[in-house]
Amino acid sequence: MxxxxxxxxxxxxxxxxxxxxxxxxxxxxxxxxxxxxxxxxxxxxxxxxxxxxxxxxxxxxxxxxxxxxxxxxxxxxxxxxxxxxxxxxxxxxxxxxxxxxxxxxxxxxxxxxxxxxxxxxxxxxxxxxxxxxxxxxxxxxxxxxxxxxxxxxxxQELGINMKVVQDLAVLLRSPLRRSVTFLSLDEMSSLAKDSLELSFSSMSNLQQVYISSCSTLTELTFPCEKLQALQVLFLKGLPLSRIATQPASANHFLPCLHRLHISQCHQLEEF
Structure with missing residues (x-):
């Protein structure tokens, strides 16, 4: 067969x-x-x-x-x-x-x-x-x-997809955020850099992140100390011009990251 x-x-x-x-x-x-x-x-x-x-x-x-x-x-x-x-x-x-x-x-x-x-x-x-x-x-x-x-x-483990910024805000205010291991953000037209940084800082158990078609996301900063478990990162169809780490002097970008996929981010200049 x-x-x-x-x-x-x-x-x-x-x-x-x-x-x-x-x-x-x-x-x-x-x-x-x-x-x-x-x-x-x-x-x-x-x-x-x-x-x-x-x-x-x-x-x-x-x-x-x-x-x-x-x-x-x-x-x-x-x-x-x-x-x-x-x-x-x-x-x-x-x-x-x-x-x-x-x-x-x-x-x-x-x-x-x-x-x-x-x-x-x-x-x-x-x-x-x-x-x-x-x-x-x-x-x-x-x-x-x-x-x-x-x-x-x-x-104990939650994988979740978000399409509305207000839903993301609800998640960040709840104890559920500590259980999130897989997070996908798709077609969020008003997703701001600050909201995303807060998400990363609040979800220390994240293993996979997928961000796609968020038309207002022009910059992305990763708080490396909070994302020690992140293994997979997908960025697709974003108007990103810059990706940075916090702190900027981090010796390791994301220590557990073994798969990074960036596609259709045509404005990305600094990484």
Missing amino acids: SIKEKELPDKTSRQPDLVTLLLGDHDVDIQKDSRSRVFGSFDDLFKFLPQLRVLDLSRTDITCLPTSVSCLVNLNYLNISHTDISSLPLELNKLRNLRQLNLRNTPHLTDIPYRAICSFKKNLKTLNLYCSSYKWSHKKGEMQIRLESLLTFKL
């Missing part, structure tokens, strides 16, 4: 003792936007996997989770990153033992009902929405998960 094709277990075979199901692709050479095709039906499959603890569907062509996901009451880890999923079903709230939920790089994800994940607040330790399309600003009455809702969770 090629890396582009994955086959689901036959539900007729019934595998009540199966604890791990890995259908995701993690090949280092895989194309960023590629998806593996999954053969078989999800509709009733999960009814026959009552002991499943780990489910990895990353980089597959799924667009939704079946309602039978509610049968996975023992699930600890769910990875649906790099998929075209657009919403989370309410049935997900049956997964009260879930500890890690990976929704990273989900470009069509717009719907996360509060009722779908509110039952996780006791056990969920890792929530990753880095580079997703989910927007945190919602009108009152819309029963979507909000930043304020996450304050009731006991998260």
Whole structure:
């Protein structure tokens, strides 16, 4: 079977003792936007996997989770990153033992009902929405998960995408900032240099940062002493003219940085 094709277990075979199901692709050479095709039906499959603890569907062509996901009451880890999923079903709230939920790089994800994940607040330790399309600003009455809702969770690691400066301000005022390990800022038309410096100074556990299409960001300063854990930095489509470090005499730019990607920053002169 090629890396582009994955086959689901036959539900007729019934595998009540199966604890791990890995259908995701993690090949280092895989194309960023590629998806593996999954053969078989999800509709009733999960009814026959009552002991499943780990489910990895990353980089597959799924667009939704079946309602039978509610049968996975023992699930600890769910990875649906790099998929075209657009919403989370309410049935997900049956997964009260879930500890890690990976929704990273989900470009069509717009719907996360509060009722779908509110039952996780006791056990969920890792929530990753880095580079997703989910927007945190919602009108009152819309029963979507909000930043304020996450304050009731006991998260140790948070990956998050921000598209609105006001949402970033809410995050910086909350204890959640100390849990942020992955931060993406996308299409923030009024993002200021000072706000970004405050973000970096407040999030000492940052490991990955992605900043894209922020049309007012002309200068960027990294507080090196606060970003000791930063490993990956992406800067794309920014009107940057200068990138600096603080203090300016820092011997090491960012000590743990091992990947730096700068693209479409045509005005950048000093770095």
